[in-house]
Each structure stands twice: as structure tokens, then as C-alpha cells.
Amino acid sequence: MLNPSRETARVARGGASGLRGEELFGNAFDGKVMGRFLYFVTPYRRVLIVAVLAVLAFTLTQIAVPLVIRIIIDDALIGDAANRDLLQMAAIGFFGVVTINYVANYIQLITVAKTAERILIDIRRAMYAHLQRVSLSFMDKTEVGRLMSRLQGDVGSLQEFLETSIFAIGDIVLLIGIVTVMVILDWQLGLLTLSVVPILLVIRVVWLPIAKRAFMRARETSSIVNGALAENINGVRTVQGMTRQQINYDAFEGKVMDNLLAHLRASRLAQIMVPTVDTLTGGAMAIVIVIGGNLVLERTLDVGVMVAFLFYIQRFFDPIRSLTMQYSVMQRAMASGQRIFEVLDVKVEVEDKPDAASLEDADGSVEFKDVTFGYVKGQAVLKNINFRIEQGETIALVGPTGSGKTSTTALLHRFYDVWEGEILVGGKDVRDVTQESLGQHVAMVLQEPFLFTGTVFENIRYRATDVGMEQIVAAAKAVGAHDFIMALPGGYDAILGQRGGNLSIGQRQLISFARAIVADAKILVLDEATANVDSFTERDIQQALARTLKGRTGIVIAHRLATVRHADRIIVLQDGAITETGTHEELLDLGGLYHRLHAMNYASFDDVNEGKAAAASVALGE
């Protein structure tokens, strides 16, 4: 497998980054993004139809309330004679309307919010499942934090959008409904009252760009603050070690102050709209009082209509306000949506063929036939590699840094597909078998041990959920981890902290060794797995491995000569090509790179990196 950091360095220098920047606002409407939302929304269309109907019913009952009041005033209270029966009927009608309103309100709130939660989970799950399959080179060059912010933050900001967009339908209907009813009730007074709306619209048009900038700035400063906090949390050990607390505190204080000021400015701009809307509401009411009042005096307008108008005016600005809010919610959602779909669009390069076979009964042989492979077009990392490993053989892959050892094992596990040639495992092309069965066939121990939060038992067992305690203990004993595990409080049930933080790196590596043994695969790959353990432990592991490797195929990548000399065969890689193959003794006789390293008495192959192999040759007078 590739060394992640090395690979990242190569990619990052080329200027290419896994994902694009984090724009806070996108266009308010993006057809592509909307279209793709639909894909996630479609499964819930029945529920959503119910929700929309409920929203409409809710809105209509809201419009109906002032109308009922109007009927009561004009028909039951005034007129020829007081009409108690009509009043009673109208009051019952009112109760009917508000009961429908209640039911509709309940249904719209619950269905919309619950469906939004479900859609969010679906979107997050789709992203997460996709990330399990995308190529490792994408995962290498993309920070976990950025992926997390998409899985959490961006998905979260869709929630607001999903909820409000359905209510926005209600707002639009409410607005249209109120206008219509007012115009029908009395078109002159209606239009006169509505004359305040253009004023509001003009003010909004002037206000919006200024406010938008302020809101953007506020959000930017927030993400700066959160970024600084995250960095300080993750680097807290360095911060304390270097006594940077005061400097960092001062710098953070500046950022938090910026954030405070930006938010206060945004708040002032947002609040300006409050007296504006209130003034316009007051103005509209004044119009109704003066003009409507005079019309009532002149008996050309029913007093109930005037009252209804007063009620409508009080409700009128709510939908306008929430609709303009909806605009910025949509902008945010589109930006988030783009980031989410960007993740979903990352190509899955390695996929099972539809007729992929299982490797279940295959043996542990491995064959590379004319394999050429690289990560960047035109830059092959492996060139025409040919070798065959028999079932039960243990071979060592050695060579300077960057010679392609890790890539070889990554290809064996089909983390990537070859450019040319083919790789056979158990006699079958790795592209013709399921990745699942390949994974069960090949177990790997990586250079950097990775443990999950959970018990020691769970970590050793990992995905082999049918394995019992006895096998776990046997594996731990085989790698010499049993003793220190028993010394933990709880033994195998001891909870490991974040990434096994309460264990030393060497101990963590022993647990990941045990994990590989429990996986019980026919082929075991050790990728510089003993770099972090001391020589004694390594010797113990070597012995354990000799036992474990019996009947299995082993591929060992190691720095230390002591580790590799006992292999059945040693393959020396240089610049992506095999330069030497043979047993320890044969290679020494060959007088090549392997021999030179021995002659120079280096204990490790690392010593020849960064072009020092050449220097070594010169030093030896060759």
C-alpha cells in the first residue's frame, strides 16, 4: 500500500486537492443540485404530498379566520337584528376551522420535520457508503476533517432548507390568498392598502446586497474561529510543549473579536428591517382606518370588512419576511448541496464485475504478469513487474524508499487497478473476483497501527464477528500481546481510547498483528509492520509469524535486513523494477545493491533513500 503522506505530498505539490474550497454561498437556485435532491426526495413523495396538502389546508384555514370574524360582525352582530343563531353557527364554524387548522398544522410540522430528518440520514448514508468505495488516492489527499464537515455541517444545513422550503409553499399561498381575499372584499381599499408592498420591495432590493455581504462576513469569521479552535485542540500537545498558550490565546482573541464585530454588524443590518416593516404595517393600518373608516361612514364598506382588513395586515408581512429569509437559506443549501454531490461524484475506480467469482477455495499463490502501474498519468511507479509466489512461500520485498514496494502490495489487494498486465491470486485475476473475497484471502498489517474506540477484544476481532474469545486469546498469545492485555484493567474488555491512545505505538502494532492473524487469510502481507516495535518484540513476532505463516503465503516489506534475511526469497525493487531476486546467500553472492548494503553495514534499507544508493555505489568505488 502507498505511504499516504508521501503520496499526498506528490499530489498536493501538483496543486490538485481532493475537494474544492468551501464557498459559503452559492447561487440561490442551481438546477443540477435541485434535480439531484429530487433523487433523495422521491422515495418520500407520498408523505410529501400529504405534507403539501396539510400545508395548503393550514394556510387556507389561516386565511379563513378573519373571514369568519367578518361574517360574525357583519351578519350576526350588525344588520337588521341581532342574530344569536347565526352567531352560534359562525362560532361553531370558527371552531371547525381552527380544528382543521390544528390537525393540518400538526400533520405539516410532523411530516415535514420527520421526512427532513430521514432524507438527511439517507444523504449522509449515501455519502458515507460512497466514501467506503472511492479510490484510496482520493482518501489520501483529502483531510478527514473536510470530509467530516461535509458529512455533518453540509448535511445539517440542508435540514433547514428541506424544512423551510415546504413551508415556503405555504407562505406563497398565504400571500396570494391574502391579496386575493382583500381585493375581492374591496378592490379599491385592497389595492390602496397593498400600495405599501412596493415600498417594502424597493427597500429590500437596496438592503439585500449590503445585508448579504454582512451575513457572509459573519459566517466567514465563524468558520475562521472554528478552524482555529479545531487546530488548537488537535495540536494541543505541541502548543503546551512549545508554551504557545499566550500567543495563541491572543491570536484567537483577535479572531473571536472579528467574529463578534461581524455578527453585531450583521445583526444591526438585520434589525433595521424590524422598524421598517412595523412602520409599513402601521401605515397600512392607518390607510385602512382613514380610508376604510370613511368608507364605513359613507356606508359603502361593511365594518366587518374593515376589521378583516386590519387582521390581514397584521399577518401580511410574515410571509414576505420568511420568504426573503428563505432566499439566504436556499443559497446556503445550494452551496452545501454542491459540496455534497461533489463527494458523491468522486469516481469509484475499483468495482466488482457483475459476474465476479469468489476466491473461497483458491490457494495462496500470487503471480504478477508484466504489471505496469502508476498514480499519475505518464509516471509509472511499477514497470513490467513479473514474479510468482507459490502457496506457502514467504518472500521479502526490499528496496529504497519510493521503489514501489507498497504499491505492489496495494495492487495485490486491488486498491487500484493495474495499467497493463495482470495480477493473479490463487490463479484468478484479481479483477474477476469479488473484493469481499479478496479481502478475506489477503490480510494486511500496515505500518501505522490503527485502532478503533472499543474493547481490545473488538479490535482484534474486527470484522470476523463469528470468532470467539479463545481464538482471540490464541492470536494475542501468538504475537506476544497477551501479557500486556491482561495487565490492562478489564483485560480483553479494556476500552481503548481514541485510536488506542492509552497504549504505546508498539503495543498498538501488536494488536493489529493479532487482528491480521484472526482474519485467518491465506496470504499475509506485512507492510513495514515492525518499524515501530523494538528488536526483541520484532524477534518474537518473527517467531510467531513463522508459526502463523506455516501453510500460508507471506509477503514481508521491511527496512531491517535482520527481518528479511530468513525469507524463502528476497525480491529487490529499484525504481519500479525488479533488479535482484534470490535467497539471502544468493543475493550476497550476486554483488548487487543487496550486497552493497551489507558491505556498508547498514542495518536498514532506508539508508539508501533520497539518491544515496548512488552515493553508496560511489563510496564503494563501483
Next chain:
Amino acid sequence: MTTAQSVKSGATEEAKAGSGLRATVPAGDRTYEGGGRALWRIWLMALGYRVRLPVAVVAVIVAAILQLFIPLFLGSAVDNAMGLLGGSEAAPGAVKDALLLAALLVLGTSILRGLFTLLFNYQGEAMGQSIAYQLRLAYFDKLQRLSFSYHDQVHSGDLMTRGMLDIEGVRRFIEHGIIRVIQLVVLIGAGAWLYMGSDPLLGFLCLSFVPFAVWRAGVFRLRLRALWKVLQERLSVLTRVMEENLGGIRVVRAFSGQDYEMEKFDERSEATLEIALQRVAVRYSNTSVMTYSYFLAMGLVLWVGGLRVIDGLITIGELTQFLAFMTVLQMPIRQTGMVINGIARASVSGLRLFEILDMEPAVMEKPGVAELKIGDGALEFHDVGFSYGGFPGEHTISNVSFKVAKGETLGIVGPPGSGKSTIAHLIPRFYDVTEGSITIDGQDIRDITLDSLRTHVGLVQQDTFLFTTEISNNVAYGEPWADSARIVRATDSAQLHDYIAGLPEDYETMVGERGVSLSGGQRQRLSIARSVLLTPSIMVFDDSTAAVDAATEMRIRQALRDLTANRATIIISHRLASLMHADQIIFLDGGAIIESGSHAELLAMDGRYKALYDLQIGAAREGAHA
């Protein structure tokens, strides 16, 4: 740090006031009690705003009262308009004047109400933001001070959630909670006073839904709070599962664990969804029933009011007044759900925040201690014993004694888990010894200031953290004012200068999250440069060259020779070649020193060290001569 102090003084006030508050929360339930105390402390912080808070409160009261007057003007306008209808003798001119006056009053009151609303909204938000500002700084400060033993136990994602979402929860409580509650209380209280007077029965009917709504709100607040707490916990587990999966994606792939991981995710995701849906159900079933009760009360006002109009007891204008009054209440009632949700969330968030703000760092500076005075720079361990809090009774190291003087080098070697890194971490006091003591030039490290200790001790740690900034800033992390000559000198010693010089923007190249990533060996060399730049009196290399090849390591060591001549050096390594030239070598196993002496002495001893030597160096040599 004034902010930290004000939060702390809040804590002590809270302790005094706490007993008075306890009566209002259900007894015997500790989480609820804690939540109430958290809210009380947030309130105490708000009390610190001696201008903003009173201004906001006065503004909210004035705005509410102004708002309550609008229905009165509307009602009188309706009555005036009906003046002739009602057969009154008033002259049309006078009625028109009265209408104009009512219109002007409505307009004027609306404008004033708008301005006062602006004032209290802004002051409320400003208070919320300022308190968030205070909390952010206090939180940041506290996290920097909490010792390694705390950070070892806690997941960084959890700390982030608290720093982002929980502070946000508290801020919203100030903005939407406190101010809105006052608004609601004033509207109902003053409304009752104004409207009960004119017609007690109708006034009573108007507010008849209030007791029901208050009762629902109370019940629903408690349920929401309980749900928020569980939801918060489940969310952080889900976050952890996702983070570990993405961080350990190579392991997942290597074991074809994708299906297993999806199952794990689904399980956590479903658990979160379950609570999220419950929260939705609780919140909205309550808010909708509260709105319903409001509308039912309105129906009663309409009915009974209509009857009273028919009976001639009140005018249509007065009925309009009552109905308009109810309309005034509609918005705040609709917001109650949000407010209650906010209070529930704030009490959980507040609890989670104060939990950390109240925490005392395990390693604390004694008050009034002096700075470390370096003389010979001799570091001494006196029978040091230590155990990590996580695993009590289990000593990580015990009875460790040694001395390193200025110009001397001590090598420490031993199997994994033998306590080597622990020794390294004890020297800058990242943890405190549980037994014995550590002295530098005779001064116990617990009796000097932490800053002076850590300035004099340079620990090159195993894991190197890169900050997202230029390489030069990363190298000069401990001393940002260092000039470029010093930076180059440090990177040169660490054998990193040539690599940096080859980068497109050499020392200005960005590294970290959004820049160039460095290989393990390069990171370690950067870490060495970082410490070397500070020219500390005591240098500790904690396996800091494991990923650096032997030849480069040799050159680093040669480059550092002049530097180390003047200081005490400790080298921890698996690789004997790294430390066999040390003046003294300790072989550690099971937390105890089992062998010590010079390289030659240890070889002569023919013990564990000799065995290790044979294994590492002997084997290679033997192979070479084969």
C-alpha cells in the same frame, strides 16, 4: 485573563445562589438539577451586562406595552367609523378627525414599537454574541491549560462539538430565550391588566389558554431536555464512528471491512434518528396543541364577545380590541416552541460547557512560585513513580532514578510500553509524578513556573503536529519572532533545509491541512528543528527519528553536537545506533530500570542490552561478513 475570571466568579456566585434555585427543579434528579444550574449561570453571565441587559429589558417592556395599545386604537377607530351607524349624534367632521387621530396614533405607535423592538432585539443579540465571545475565549483558554491526562481521555471531535454547537446553543438561549420570555411575560401580564379592566370576562377568556400552554410548555421542556441530552450523546458517537472509519480507511479496506463498517454506521445512525424523530414529535405535537388552545380561546372570545355585543354590553370596536389583542399574542405563542426548545438545548449545552470550564487541570502551577534558574542544567529523577489515571494501581514506571548533567547525553531503550515516553512526558510536567520527584538544578519542577520549565525543556515528540501555515511559522512555532537566519540554522541542523529550499515557495510554502504534506521523516525533522530553534537547556528526543533514515540521523546528530555540548540531552530510541554513543544508557522494562551504564559497560554486562545489540547490530554485521 479577565474572561476566564468572570466565568469563574460566575461559578462561585452560582454556588451561593444555587440553593435558592434548587426548589424550582425536580428533586432527586441530578441531570435536571444540573441543567437548571447551567441556565442559572448563563443568566448570571447576562447579569454582567449592566447596560445592555437593563436597556434590553426596558425596551422589551416598552415595545410590548406599545404593541398592546395598538388594538385599543384599532377598536376606537372601528367604533368611530361606526359612529353614524350606531345612531350617535357626533358630527361627521369630528368623526373624521377622530379617525385621522386614530390612524396617526396607530402609525406613531407602530414606528415606536418597531424602534424599541429593534433596540431589544439588537441588545439581546449583542448580549448573546458577547457572552459567546466570553465563553469561546474561556473555553479556548481552558483547553490549552488542561493537561495531557485530560486530552488523552477525551475525543477531539467531542471538544469541537462543545466549542461550536454548545456555545451556539447558549448564545441562542440569551437571544431567543431570556428576551422572548420577558416579552411574553410582559405581554400577558400587561395585557391582562389592560384588558381585564375593560371587560373582565372577555379578558379572562382571552388569556384562558395561558395556564394550559404554560403547563404544556413545562412538561415539554423537561422531555425535550432529556431528549437533547441523549441526542447529543448519540450524535457524538456517530461522529466518532465516522471519523474513525475515515481516518482508518486503510485498515477498513485491508480487511474488506466495508460491510461491517456500514452496519456499524447504520446502527448508530438509526439510534440517532430514533431520538431525532422523538424530538420532532415531542416538539411539534406540543407546539401545535398550544396553538390550538390559543385558537380555541379566540373562538370563545368571538362567541361570548358576540353575545355581549348583541346584548349591548360592549361595542363592536371593543370586541375588535380583544380580538386584535389576541392577534398580538399569536406570534409570541408560535415562538414558544422555539423558545422552549432553545431553553432545553441551552441547559444541556450549558452543562456540557461548564463541565469543562470548571475542570481543574491536573497539572497546576503553585501560586507564587519562581522561575526556573538554570545553572549546570542537571536533570535528576529521584525514585520517580507514575501511573496514568486511566489505569489505577498499575504503575507505568516506578523507582526511576537517574541524573543527566549539562553536556551529557542519556540514552533510554526498552520494549514498547516499558515507560520510555512516559519519562519524556514527565520532564516538561505534562503529567505530574505520583511518587518521588524530578529536579532541575535542585529545583523541584513542581515548584517553578510551568512556562519557564517548558521553555527550558525541549521535547521532540513522537507525533509531529503541523499547523496550517507556512513552513517558517511551523519551525518558529515556539518563538514566532525568530529571524530567518535562526530558522534556517535550525532546519539545517535538522537536515531539512535542502528539502525546504527545493519547494516552490521554500519557507513560505503552506503545510498542514490545506498545504503540502510532509512524509513521516520530514515531519520528524521539522519537529527537531522546532525544538532546536528554541535552544532549550534540556533536550529530550522521544523516538523522534524513527522515521528518519540512519544516515540522515547521523548527520543530524553531528550537526547538533555543538548544540548538545552545552545542554543535557536524553535520547529515547529503538535503534541502538541512535543512542549507543550516549554517556549513559538505561534499559527500561516494565517501568523499571533493569540495566544502566555506558555502551561498553552494558555490553560487558552481557544482559538484555547485549542481547538487543546482538540482535540489531550484530546480525547485520554478521550478515555482512557471511
